[in-house]
Amino acid sequence: MDLxxxxxxxxxxxxxxxxxxxxxxxxxxxxxxxxxxRRTRKRVIVRNCYAVTPEAVARRFPEMRSLTxxxxxxxxxxxxxxDGWGGYAWPWIEAMAVKCPSLxxxxxxxxxxxxxxxxxxxxxxxxxxxxxxxxxxxxxxxGLAAIAVACSNLRELELRECxxxxxxGDWLSYFPETLxxxxxxxxxxxxxxxxxxxxxxxxxxxxxxxxxxxxRAVSLDALGSLLRLAPQLVELGTGSFSDKLDQEAVSKLSxxxxxxxxxxxxxxxxxxxxxxxxxxxxxCPGLTSLNLSYATVQMPNLVELLTRCSNLQKLWVMDLxxxxxxxxxxxxxxxxxELRVFPSxxxxxxxxxxxxxxxxxxxVSEGCPNLESVLYFCVQFTNAAMITIARNRPNxxxxxxxxxxxxxxxxxxxxxLDEGFKAIVERCKDLQRLSVSGLLTDKAFEYIGTHGKKxxxxxxxxxxxxxxMLHHLLSGCESLNKLEIRDCPFGDTxxxxxxxxxxxxxxxxxxxxxxxxGACKLLSQKMPKLNVEVIDEHPLETRPDSSPVERIYIYRxxxxxxxDMPEFxxxxxxxxxxxxxxxxxx
Amino acid sequence: xxxxxxxxxxxxxxxxSTKPSPSESSVNLSLSLTFPSTSSQRETSQDWPPIKxxxxxxxxxxxxxxRGYNTALFVKVYMExxxxxRKLDLSTFSGYKSLLENLSHMFDTSVISGGTRDxxxxxxxxxxxDGDWMMVGDIPxxxxxETVRRLKITRPERC
Numbered sequence: 001m002d003l004x005x006x007x008x009x010x011x012x013x014x015x016x017x018x019x020x021x022x023x024x025x026x027x028x029x030x031x032x033x034x035x036x037x038r039r040t041r042k043r044v045i046v047r048n049c050y051a052v053t054p055e056a057v058a059r060r061f062p063e064m065r066s067l068t069x070x071x072x073x074x075x076x077x078x079x080x081x082x083d084g085w086g087g088y089a090w091p092w093i094e095a096m097a098v099k100c101p102s103l104x105x106x107x108x109x110x111x112x113x114x115x116x117x118x119x120x121x122x123x124x125x126x127x128x129x130x131x132x133x134x135x136x137x138x139x140x141x142x143g144l145a146a147i148a149v150a151c152s153n154l155r156e157l158e159l160r161e162c163x164x165x166x167x168x169g170d171w172l173s174y175f176p177e178t179l180x181x182x183x184x185x186x187x188x189x190x191x192x193x194x195x196x197x198x199x200x201x202x203x204x205x206x207x208x209x210x211x212x213x214x215x216r217a218v219s220l221d222a223l224g225s226l227l228r229l230a231p232q233l234v235e236l237g238t239g240s241f242s243d244k245l246d247q248e249a250v251s252k253l254s255x256x257x258x259x260x261x262x263x264x265x266x267x268x269x270x271x272x273x274x275x276x277x278x279x280x281x282x283x284c285p286g287l288t289s290l291n292l293s294y295a296t297v298q299m300p301n302l303v304e305l306l307t308r309c310s311n312l313q314k315l316w317v318m319d320l321x322x323x324x325x326x327x328x329x330x331x332x333x334x335x336x337x338e339l340r341v342f343p344s345x346x347x348x349x350x351x352x353x354x355x356x357x358x359x360x361x362x363x364v365s366e367g368c369p370n371l372e373s374v375l376y377f378c379v380q381f382t383n384a385a386m387i388t389i390a391r392n393r394p395n396x397x398x399x400x401x402x403x404x405x406x407x408x409x410x411x412x413x414x415x416x417l418d419e420g421f422k423a424i425v426e427r428c429k430d431l432q433r434l435s436v437s438g439l440l441t442d443k444a445f446e447y448i449g450t451h452g453k454k455x456x457x458x459x460x461x462x463x464x465x466x467x468x469m470l471h472h473l474l475s476g477c478e479s480l481n482k483l484e485i486r487d488c489p490f491g492d493t494x495x496x497x498x499x500x501x502x503x504x505x506x507x508x509x510x511x512x513x514x515x516x517x518g519a520c521k522l523l524s525q526k527m528p529k530l531n532v533e534v535i536d537e538h539p540l541e542t543r544p545d546s547s548p549v550e551r552i553y554i555y556r557x558x559x560x561x562x563x564d565m566p567e568f569x570x571x572x573x574x575x576x577x578x579x580x581x582x583x584x585x586x
Numbered sequence: 587x588x589x590x591x592x593x594x595x596x597x598x599x600x601x602x603s604t605k606p607s608p609s610e611s612s613v614n615l616s617l618s619l620t621f622p623s624t625s626s627q628r629e630t631s632q633d634w635p636p637i638k639x640x641x642x643x644x645x646x647x648x649x650x651x652x653r654g655y656n657t658a659l660f661v662k663v664y665m666e667x668x669x670x671x672r673k674l675d676l677s678t679f680s681g682y683k684s685l686l687e688n689l690s691h692m693f694d695t696s697v698i699s700g701g702t703r704d705x706x707x708x709x710x711x712x713x714x715x716d717g718d719w720m721m722v723g724d725i726p727x728x729x730x731x732e733t734v735r736r737l738k739i740t741r742p743e744r745c
Contacts (some may be wrong), residue, residue, distance in 0.1 A: 078636040135638075161640055189640065294644055343635060344645060377635060404635045461636070 004513055006149060010036045020045055039063060046070070048506055049087060049111065050531065053559045054095035065104045066130070067096065071111035073509045073553055074459075077135060080511055082553070085535065087111045087134075090120075091564075097124035105130035112136070118143030122150035129181075130156040140165035141190065148174035158186035158213075169194035169217075175202050178522040182206040186213035188237050188268065194216040196225075203229045213237025220253065221243055227256035236260070238268035241276055243294075244342045250279070258282040258305045267291035282575035284308035285372045288335075293342050299325045307332045313370075316340040319356040319377065326360035330367025338373040339364055343404060359387035362489050365392040373398040380411040386420030390427040390481040400435035406462035408485075409439040416440055422447035425455070432479075435459040445469040449476020456481040460488060467494040474498035492519035499527050506554040515552055518545025523554070531557050534570040541575065610634065618705065626628065632717045646715070659731060665693050665708065665739040681727045697739055698725035708739045 005013075014037060017023055027037040031360040039509045041061050046052060049143075057371070058064070071087025089111045096103050103125045113136045121128060128151045141164060147157065148171060172187075172194040182202065183393060187194070194217070203209060211231055214223070218239030227233075272295045287309050292302070299322045306325065312333040319341050321329075329336065339355070358381045365371060365468040371393050381403050390396075409416055417438040425448050430456055436444065440463040448455070449472035456479050463469070471494040473483065483505065491514040502508060517540060534540060535551040543549075561573040612724060632642065664671040679685045682699060688695045688712065698707045699722040710722040714733040722730070722737070 075636075077638050079639070113641045161638060163639070293641060296644075342637060342641060377637075402635055406634075461634075 004032065004525060007032065008038045011040055014040050014520070018043075030520055038568060042066060044068070048555055048557075049092065050559060050562050051506075051555060051557045054092045055099070055559065057331060058095055058099035062094075062100070063102075065102060066107070067092070067100075067103060067105065068109075069109040069111060069196070070109045072483065073110075073507060075486065075509055076110055080118065080486065080509075082535065082537075084567060085563055086562065086566070088564060089113045089117050093117050093120050093124075099558075100126065101125060104128055107132040107134075108136055109134040110136065112138040114138045114144075115140055115143035115146070119146045122146045125151075127153055127234050127437070132156060132160070133162050134158075135162065137163035139180060141167045141169075141171040141192070144187075145171040145174040148172070148179075149176065152176070152179060153181055155181055156184040158184055158211075159189050160186060161232070162189050164190055165269065166191045168192050172202065173198045177201075177205070180205050181208065183208045184211035184235075186211065186237065188213040188215050191216045191217065196222050197280040200225060200229060206230075207232075209233065211235035211265075214239040214268060216240045216268075219243050220276075221249060224249065224253040226257050227253075227260065231259040232262055233260060235265040235289075236263060236267070237291075238266075238270075239272045241268070241272035242270070250276075251542070254279050263287065263420040265289035265291075269295040271295075272297055274298070277301045277305055280305060281308055285310060287312055289314040289349040289402050293318060293340075296320065296344070303328045309333055311335055316342070318342050318344045320344050320353045321360070322353070323357055323360040323363065325453070327363045327367075330363040330486035334368060336364070336368040337370050339371065340375040341370075341377060343377040358382055361385065362392075363387050365389040370395075372396055375400040375402075375435075377402045377404060379404055380408045381417060381420070382410045382412050383417055383420035383423075384410075384412070386417070387423040390423035394427045394429065396428040397430055398423070398433040399428065399431060400433065401437055401458070402435065403438035406437075407439045408437075410501050416444065418444040422451075425451040430454055431455045436463060438463075441465050442468045442472070445472040446476075447475075449473050452477050458483050460485045462487045464488050464490070467491055471498065474552070476502045480504075481506050483507075485511070485513060487512040489514055492516050492522075495519060496523060496526070499523055502527060502530055502554055503556050505556070507553065509553050511551040514548050516546050517543045517549050520552060521545070521551060521572060529556055529558075530554055530569060531561060533565075534568065535568060537568055540570045545548070636710055661736050663689065663692075663737040663739070666741050668693075674737070676731055679734075682723055682730075689737075693710075694737060695739075708741065710737050711740055712736065713738070 001540065010033065014023070014026065017026065020043065023037055023041055027034045035201065038060050038110060042065060043066040044057060044061050044064050046057060047070050049069045049071045069089070069092060071291060072081050072085065073091075075081060076085075082210060087110060089108055091444065097120055100436070101124060104127050106128070113133060120140055121131070131147060131154075137228055141314055144157075147154070156514075169192040175198075194215075199218075203212070203226055210233060212226070213235070214226070214237055216239055218226075220239070220241055220243040223238055227236075257279055260283055263286055266280070266283065266289070269292060274297060277297065284305065288311055290309060290312055293316045296318065298320055302317065302321050302325050306328050310332060313332065313335050315329065315338070317337060317340070329339075341360070350464070356378065358378060361374065361376050361378075362385050365388070372395055374396065378401070381401065382514065403417070410420070417439055421440070421444050423435055431452065434448070434452065434455055434457070436459070442465045445464060448458070452458075455477045458473065458477070458480065467490050470485075470490045473480065474494060475498055480501075490510070495515060496519060517534070520534050522534055523530070531554065531555045534549045535553060536549050540549075561571050637645075659676040660673050662671045663674050676685070679688065686697050686699060689731055693708070696707045698712050699710050710729070711719050712722050713719050713735045717734060719738070725733075
């Protein structure tokens with residue numbers, strides 16, 4: 001009796017399976033399930049564009065409608081990856097243009113996207129709907145014009161923190177009058193002014209527009225007329241909030257805000273003047289997300305705003321909020337899930353005498369029962385604070401603490417912050433992402449290795465004493481997927497001893513550590529399924545095996561060595577005949 | 587690799603030769619990436635603290651505006667080999683001469699600006715708004731006040 005599920009039935013069942021994690025499991029059951037799954041997957045996510053070739057992806061998922069790609073390693077966000085390293089979108093777009101012309105959605109993160117790429121997208125995918133570029137670079141506003149003019153069914157165009165060559169605001173005028181399908185537009189990272197009349201007409205003919213994020217050049221006056229045209233917005237990113245308006249304009253703007261009954265997310269607010277904060281009061285109770293990272297407003301004004309945001313789930317703010325402001329958050333924003341506090345005086349110069357300490361985060365951990373994600377920049381911290389936070393919030397999933405003074409100990413006891421991070425990993429059993437900082441010894445990493453069983457991503461800077469630190473992490477953290485390390489004193493032993501672990505991870509980044517060139521060569525030879533990239537300014541051919549390399553980036557791959565490496569990236573394929581002297585490795 | 591329990595310098599394997607090497611007390615955190623940069627927003631290759639380029643730029647302009655509002659001009663001063671720094675209000679000095687006199691008094695040693703590389707004297711350097719370390723005394727005092735972010739008194743051999 002054939003007990004196999006007919007493929008049509010399986011297909012129908014799979015149409016309810018959305019999560020790619022589940023689909024990946026389905027594809028491992030047996031060959032016929034693999035076949036049915038791959039033929040029905042519409043949304044494909046490739047989290048390392050060099051882990052697999054575009055052709056292989058297109059071959060496996062012929063019905064792909066949505067492709068998400070990530071390129072450069074995370075530390076590229078902080079200028080640690082030199083320009084020209086890679087992450088080019090072109091090969092993917094070129095391949096999909098031929099093999100998956102029905103592609104509708106493209107989401108790219110940390111990739112190099114050229115105008116040529118954008119023109120190719122516009123020309124190749126007839127039903128293209130969604131383009132989301134996050135932290136990408138390499139294109140100009142001309143490329144945007146190409147997308148605007150050709151994609152007649154465009155729904156989403158979002159540029160999130162991209163570096164764009166801004167040749168002017170004309171690109172917006174290229175959206176044809178026939179385009180009425182726009183749901184989301186985000187050009188907040190551009191500098192040039194767009195023509196207001198074009199923007200108003202675009203907004204007027206987009207009844208489905210739910211998300212609009214303007215750039216800084218859009219004036220406060222213009223904002224008023226735009227809001228009147230789109231009171232249905234769910235997400236709004238304002239432009240500059242500092243122009244001087246007359247009384248009539250202010251009351252009109254206030255009226256416009258009060259008409260926005262659906263607004264859930266607010267951002268932008270560049271340079272917002274304190275006298276304009278009350279304009280936002282009417283939308284506060286409905287907000288679930290508030291991004292004040294560019295709002296250089298002092299604590300008293302922030303407090304006025306936040307006391308009214310009782311439904312807030314996500315808050316991004318500068319440390320101008322101070323401990324006092326965070327206490328208000330703790331008592332007013334009971335639904336808070338995610339908190340990010342950014343530094344306002346990045347080099348430690350506190351002209352405004354910013355009074356934000358570890359106490360602020362402790363207050364929020366006490367007052368907000370749903371808090372699960374934290375990013376906190378602070379000058380210094382204490383173990384006691386972290387222990388309290390861990391006790392209050394065992395439900396934390398993401399804890400990223402950046403103590404800005406490297407090697408800063410507990411400022412009350414002068415001890416390392418080992419015990420604090422121990423409490424975090426011990427109590428927060430579902431912790432998936434952790435960034436550590438401050439003075440840390442190998443003990444901290446022993447604790448992380450012992451308790452951080454669900455940890456997937458770990459970021460470390462200026463920490464540890466020896467190789468043991470890396471060994472604890474690689475041997476202990478079972479779920480470890482991404483590890484990024486800078487300026488830590490590790491060498492080769494831990495890396496070579498735990499080489500097999502690297503195949504179970506997506507990637508490992510190490511910069512300004514003590515990994516020798518010889519170890520890189522050995523590791524490359526030992527682990528052929530990894531790409532071991534040495535990224536180093538100085539030529540490596542003449543380097544002795546014992547000399548440390550500047551950066552290494554190691555990732556598992558099915559695609560083999562990449563063909564687009566610049567001069568400063570070395571892999572063993574470049575010099576296969578170089579022998580390895582075992583004596584030279586520490 | 588030195589034990590990081592003391593405030594010891596980390597080993598920076600990519601060092602721009604015009605910068606002084608990290609001192610015991612003040613860690614030079616701008617790893618200089620001397621690769622050719624195609625993107626103009628990457629020219630200031632500061633990489634600590636880990637914040638994204640757009641936020642970093644916003645904060646720079648915030649600091650410049652704050653400069654306009656404040657009359658005081660506090661900067662931190664470190665001497666190589668001394669872990670504890672001092673804070674100094676530069677607006678109280680009339681020029682380089684009074685600054686150096688004051689520093690020499692404060693740190694109980696002879697502090698000079700550029701010029702003679704004399705073994706006996708400590709040399710004063712400053713970090714400008716681009717993150718670069720420069721010799722004190724090269725530019726007019728007013729311009730110096732606009733651009734200075736922190737001061738370091740180095741041992742002469744390092745320069």
